[in-house]
Amino acid sequence: MDKTYDPSEIEPRWYQTWEQAGDFNARLEPDRDAYCIVIPPPNVTGSLHMGHAFQHTIMDALTRYHRMRGDNTLWQPGTDHAGIATQMVVERRLAAEGVSRHDLGRDAFVDKVWEWKAESGGNITRQMRRMGSSVDWSRERFTMDAGLSEAVTEVFVRLYDEGLIYRGKRLVNWDPVLKTAVSDLEVESKEEQGHLWHLRYPRSDGQGHVIVATTRPETMLGDMAVAVHPDDERYRDLVGQTLELPLTGRRIPVIADDYVDPEFGTGCVKITPAHDFNDYAMGQRHGLTLLNIFDDDACINDDAPEAYRGLSRFEARKRIVDDLDAAGLLERIDDHTLMVPRGDRTGEVLEPYLTDQWFVKTGPLAEPAIEAVETGRIRFVPDNWKNTYFQWMRNIEDWCISRQLWWGHRVPAWYDDAGNIVVGRTEAEARERWHAQFGNDQEPRLRQDDDVLDTWFSSALWPFTTLGWPEQTPELKAFYPTAVLVTGFDIIFFWVARMIMMGLKFAGDVPFRDVYITGLIRDAEGQKQSKSKGNVIDPVDLIDGIDLDALVAKRTVGLMQPKKARAIEKATRKDFPDGIPAFGTDAVRFTFAALASTGRDIRFDLGRVAGYRNFCNKLWNAARYVLMNTEGQDTGLNPDDAISLSAADRWIISRLQDTERKASDHLDAYRFDLAAQTLYDFTWNEYCDWYLELSKPVLTGDADAAAQRGTRRTLVRVLETLLRLMHPLMPFITEEIWQKVAPLAGAEGRSIALTRWPTPDADRHDEAAEADVAWLQRFILGVRRIRGEMDISPSKPIPVLLEQAGVDDRERLGRFEALIAFLARTESIRVLDAGDTAPESALALLGDMRILVPMAGLIDKDAELARLDKQIAQTEGDVQRAEAKLGNEGFVSRAPEAVVNQERERLTTHRKTLGELQAQRERIAAL
Incomplete structure (x- = not known):
């Protein structure tokens, strides 16, 4: 082995070897248990961030673990077409050329998107390879590939035929820049400083006015009522009366509703059903008309008074406030902190907007999905997340699935000239259905709906469509339901719940048995990572390292965005003034595993990564020691040769059994942090710090051939087993070392990734050896502590006296005195008899026995x-x-x-x- 551990040389070489050999490919073997994970499909536009790296570490650890256990294992890869994000990327590229998508037309624009996907869409899959992700690349899917597109259409048509998909005019989150509805997940609501306008609405009976407070005065043009609480004595006589809506010439009623908070403002609330989600619900309860005053640009439309038509909402706000003030109808303006919803892609203030959209009727789908979790068919880890799931599912709203984009699965619905809707898998089927529905022999002119389906619609089908549904494929039979979904808590509603509903509906079973919910990745101070805070770290930068001087140079000459460069510099300069060293993938992965306490947010500290990079060095150097003492030597491969095991040999073998048991138990329980700690402690503290040292006297002293053979065999066999235990968390370094150690240990196989997972053997548990070595360790540590406290040089031999030594102490001393002399650098060890007086000494205790080091001649007091x-x-x-x-x-x-x-x-x-x-x-x- 090379003297220096260099992950940059090892990691790319081994990943290419594994992939080319097909080591990650699933095989349909009916006599083996199946284990399947479907990857949460990352956006095709995206790049690997810390959340991805964390979750991919978890998924890969589980996949490698079950593959080594002999399960028929599939980690299903793929990417999401990311409708909004991808369309924005391509539109920006076109804009740089002075072209818009409308200049090209729909078909030509979609062709451009496919071209971009072929050229640039594989960045995240390349990064997955860097992380060591052992997915089955031969089965890679894309949510817009032919098979998945067919499945999406099939689901839409079946749901429509059952009355579970409908088209209707309802309120949605509207992005006036993108001109499309967006999901709640694409809404970023943040506190911003604004104002609260208090407006006077005159009573129609001329008896004064009421005052309403609003943060959006422009929406008053669409007011259809003013609401008060039914128990509010101040306004009881007003309920059922009307008010004059300023600037519009309309009268609106005063209604009573329990939703109104009498303590907010004046207790009077303006109700604009077409421009506020809560008002919409109240409008439905009271049968209010829906008056939309905006167009899709968020400008005032022709249903509003002429004076404001064509104005943007914010221009209209200013003019309306000025006009109200001029009319004496502006009571006052207060500063006010409010939550403002903005689109995560555009940063634009989103508008609740009344528009025709396609919806899934989710109530009938939610009931069996709730039952699946209640009965334990699906388990959340940690368990408390099921409460979040239940809360949303039991109050579920219908799901808006249409988007006003060109990139995506186009809604399979067609309209005739009369506006009648017909749904079909193809236009030909739509025509057949039109004839059957309307009994007309004439050939209709049909126009396909322009909308595409929400990306979450196709990804809700991901667990079964990636396995070949609607065909009943062997893969679907073998791997569905999948074993576990690894995902974040923020998409329990948007993805997890919808996959459960769709899996039960179309695949006939739950999509996964377990849902492992990860926490957020935060920085070392517990802050959420964000570009604005400058604390975002790219996991690939941790793997490859960052030269900060080179980074600054790139920023200076325009090769890197200044904001990104400064964020990287800020995130790293404190702990690593000269830049991040190349930690390598294994150190980064082990850090994620070690921090993966179930359900808790992770404070990601670069110092921890550096520590686990040192751990990799420790393992590397231990392997070099083992190889230097075993290569070309007799490691006990001949069963006819005598083998003698020392107490230290039997001890490390016994401790290995406990480590094997704990590692399996922790991985089965999704306690990656405990698995990592178990392996770290055994590797560093027991194998490296103790056993390797205990082996030296045997290998370099006058021990007989059987004893040396036994120690060499133990060295290589324990290391080989340890490498297999560590492989799921640290795949690259373990493969590199295993290739050299395995032949010496008698292990066979082309790759460690395909070897057998270690299982403990109760017969190899040795209580006597563990007790012996525990005594030996305490003895040596006692002497070393005295050295440290008295500032005695580690190389100086020292005399040791023992008081109150028992029969067992004397017996063990007889067996281990040479080892103690070697490891503790003792000059002599003498047992004092009862009545002997010890000189002035430093003291350590080992049970009842007192370990004494006389100070005379050792230190100048x-x-x-x-x-x-x-x-x-x-x-x-x-x-x-x-x-x-x-x-x-x-x-x-x-x-x-x-x-x-x-x-x-x-x-x-x-x-x-x-x-x-x-x-x-x-x-x-x-x-």
Whole structure:
């Protein structure tokens, strides 16, 4: 093996090897249990972000684990056509050439999108390969490929035929820039500073006026009522009366409704059913007319008074307020903080807009989907997320599935000249249905609906359509229902629930057995990652590293967007002033796994990645030690050769059984953090720090051939097993090392990815060996602690005395004295008999036995006390300065929170150091 671990050389080579060999391809083998995960399809326009990298680590770990367990395993890949995002990308490219989609026409524009997809749409799949994702690329799907498009049409037609899809005029989120309805998931509502206008609406009976408050005065042109609470004594006599709607010449009624909050404003609420979701619901309850005053540009339309027609909503707002003020109908204007809904793609303020759209009637679909979770056919992990699911499903609204775009699955509906609608899988079928429906032999002129279907509609079918539905394929039979869905909590409504409804409806079963909900990836301070905060990290940058000087140079010459470059620089400069080193994929993946506590948001600290990069180095160097001591040597492969196992050999084998059991249990329970910790502890603390050291006297001393053979065999077999245990989390480094270790351990196979998952053997659990080595470890650590506390050089041999040694202590000392001398650098070990007086010594305890190190000749007591007094004085000064700083109210109130917290951490560290120094001084003074 190379002396230095270099992930940049290992990782691309091994991924190419695996993919070319088809190692990730699922095979239809009926005698094996099936295990399937469908990937949440990332947008074809997208790139890998930290959330993707986290979830892909989890999914790949599960996939590799079950593949090694012998399951017939499929991780189904694919991408989403991302209707809005993709259309925007291509339109921007065309705009740079001075062309619009309308110049091209629909068909030519869609051709342009397909061209872009072929050229640029594979970026995220390349990044998936960098993450080591072991998906079955031979089965890659795209939500707009021919098979999935056919399935989408089939579902639409069947739902329509059952009366579960309909076309109607309802309120939707409308983006006036994109000129399309958008889903709630594409709405970003943020607090913004605005105003609350208090308007006077005169009573029709001439008895004064009422005052209503609104954050959108332009919508008053569409008011159809003013509502009050039925128990509000102030307005009880007004209910049923009418008001004069200013500027319009219309009268509107006063109605009573429990929804009104009497404490808000004056207790009178203007009701605009066509421009507010809550008002729409109230309008339905009271039978109010829906008056739409906007066009699709969010400009005032011809149903409003002539003075405002053609104005944008914000121009209209200004003029309406001025006109109300001139008429004496503006009571006052207050500053007001409000939630403003903006489109996540355009940043434009969205408008509740009344328009004709296609809807799915979700009530009948929701009932069996609720029951599937109630009865445990689907399990949420963590369990509490099922409550979020139930809350939404039990109050579900009909689903708007149409979008006013050109890129997407076009609605399979046609209109004749009279406006009649007919739905069909093809235009030919639509014509047959038209003739059957209207009994007319004449050939109609049919025009297909211009709308396309919401991207979430096709992705709701993803678990079964990717397996070949509506055909009853062998893959569908083998892999459906899938095993687990790994996703974020933010799309439980938009995707998880809809997949459950559609899976039950069309595939006849739940789409997955478990739903593993991940937390959000936050920065080290717990802040949500966002471009505006400058704390976004690209996972590929963590893998490959970032040279900040090169980054600044790119920004300067225009090779990188300045905002992106500054965000990367800000996110990394604090911990890595010169840039991020190349951590490699395995270190990044292990970090994600180690942080994956179920359901909790993840604080992603670059320091943790650096720590796990060191862990990779530790494993690499351990493997080099093993190979240097076993390659070309007898590792016990001949069953006829005698094998003798030392207590250390039997101990590490026993500990391995416990590690195998825990790793399996944790992965089965989705506790990736505990699995990672188990493997880390065994690798670093037990195998590397202890067993490798315990093996050295056997391999380099005068042990017989059987003992050396036993230790060599244990070295390679335990390492080979450990590599298999770690492979799901760290696939690249484990494959590289396994290829060299496996032949020495007698393991067969072309790749570690295809080997057997380790299972514990109860017969190899050795309590006696574990007790022996635990005693040995405590002995050695006791001596080492004394060295550290007394500042004795690690290389200086020291004498050791034992008081109150029991029979077991004496017996173990007889067996392990040579090991203790090797690892603890003891000069001699003498057991004191009862009545013997020990000289002035430092003390460590091992049960009832006292481990003593005489200080005579080892330290200069007076010089050591003087050194400690100097350190104590310096540390006391550090404590006092930190306390004074934090006691300064001006510093605490004005300094950034991160700076104050850093100072508090320093004070805690200084106090801890001071306590340790004072305790050490007391020990030495007592000698």
